[in-house]
Amino acid sequence: LVYTLGVFQSDNRDDILFQTTGRQTGLFANVDKTRRRGLESSLRGQWQALSWQLAYSYIDASFEDDFTALSPNHQFADDDGEIRIMPGDRIPGIPQHQFKLFSRYQMSDSLSVGLDLVSLSEQFLRGDESNQLAPVSGYTQINLRGRYRFSEQVEFFARIDNLLDEEFSTFGLLGEEPGELEVPIIEDLSNPVFLGASPPRAAFAGVRIRF
Numbered sequence: 001l002v003y004t005l006g007v008f009q010s011d012n013r014d015d016i017l018f019q020t021t022g023r024q025t026g027l028f029a030n031v032d033k034t035r036r037r038g039l040e041s042s043l044r045g046q047w048q049a050l051s052w053q054l055a056y057s058y059i060d061a062s063f064e065d066d067f068t069a070l071s072p073n074h075q076f077a078d079d080d081g082e083i084r085i086m087p088g089d090r091i092p093g094i095p096q097h098q099f100k101l102f103s104r105y106q107m108s109d110s111l112s113v114g115l116d117l118v119s120l121s122e123q124f125l126r127g128d129e130s131n132q133l134a135p136v137s138g139y140t141q142i143n144l145r146g147r148y149r150f151s152e153q154v155e156f157f158a159r160i161d162n163l164l165d166e167e168f169s170t171f172g173l174l175g176e177e178p179g180e181l182e183v184p185i186i187e188d189l190s191n192p193v194f195l196g197a198s199p200p201r202a203a204f205a206g207v208r209i210r211f
Helices: none
Strands: 002-022 025-047 050-063 067-070 080-084 099-108 111-120 138-147 154-161 169-174 193-197 202-207
Touching: 025 067, 067 111
Parallel strands: none
Antiparallel strands: 002 025, 025 050, 050 099, 067 080, 099 111, 111 138, 138 154, 154 202, 169 193
């Protein structure tokens, strides 16, 4: 068994935060202090023909300043379109927990198959730096891969991403109410949250040739 463990903390001064000012516009502003701290760990080993690796990360990314930010589409914004961020509020778009499993089984000298699992916890929406809205749910994705070596120079590979065809959101941000865009197909919608859709199940195959 081989293991690693590391802890870290970084405090950034005058960090840069993008703030929206409305439809397709925005600006950059400085935040006096942000902090990222946590740990990174991994454990890997091999049992007969099976090799594997586990990795876990904990990242506590937070604002450490009391300030206001522009977010006019936020339901709790004040009359000036601003929200209040307090020290300890989490930075959007960064899951606190990340877990990964990588495995490979050597079925023969030429053939190997692998299974990978990636699991991320929830994250807050960009535009909700005050952490007042429901976060984007975490997700787990499983990928399958295989390889067959014809020779030292030629091998065939294949993989399937999102093996179980799970539906999830990879990130989220606050936008405008769809009805304000005056597009007929969405004029009756009122949810300003934009979510990045997960890629569907996809299969790939190919041949690698080394010269």
